[in-house]
Amino acid sequence: MADDREESLEKRRAQLEAKLATKRVEAKMDEANEARAEVSRKGYAQAMKLSSEFIAAIIVGAVLGYVFDRFVGTAPWGMIVLLLLGFCAGVLNVLRSAGVVAHPLDDKDDKK
Template structure:
């Protein structure tokens, strides 16, 4: 009887060791998958931000070219609108990254800045 009891205890210890080993491997695999997922999310955000910036510059250059072509303004339309496209691209990237908050629609319609001031320089309560 004791031999059987000892055999069961040995098998139980081996089973516990195997389960612990498998759990460790699964946890390592889960952690690796989480890191890969974060990496993919970062890559997606980088692609989004870069495409927004490039699109704004290209649109500005295209509009400047069309203005120069139809109005005959020389290179000035393209230069000015290319710079405006660059500025719009930088602003879009900063907004998407959360560095610049977009104004609240109510504040934009009322002509107020988000700091609570109206156009006269007085606060709302005064």
């Protein structure tokens, strides 16, 4: 009787250990999937940030060019020049945010 009881307990313990092992493997797989999803979300957020900075600079340049043309009366030239300046500013902002070009204040901080 005691042997049957011990054997039954050992059998249940082995089954529980097997279930725990599968649960641990599943948990590790879930953690790995979550880590990949987090990296994907960070990349998407970075892409949205860069694109919004670029588009905002172009729109600001176009609006300032339009306003400049309306007040000064230089027909399309103010719009063309400030739109191109907005495009250049947008490209520079994207390069700075991406880390390709250093921020101008970084050089001054290093010399102190």
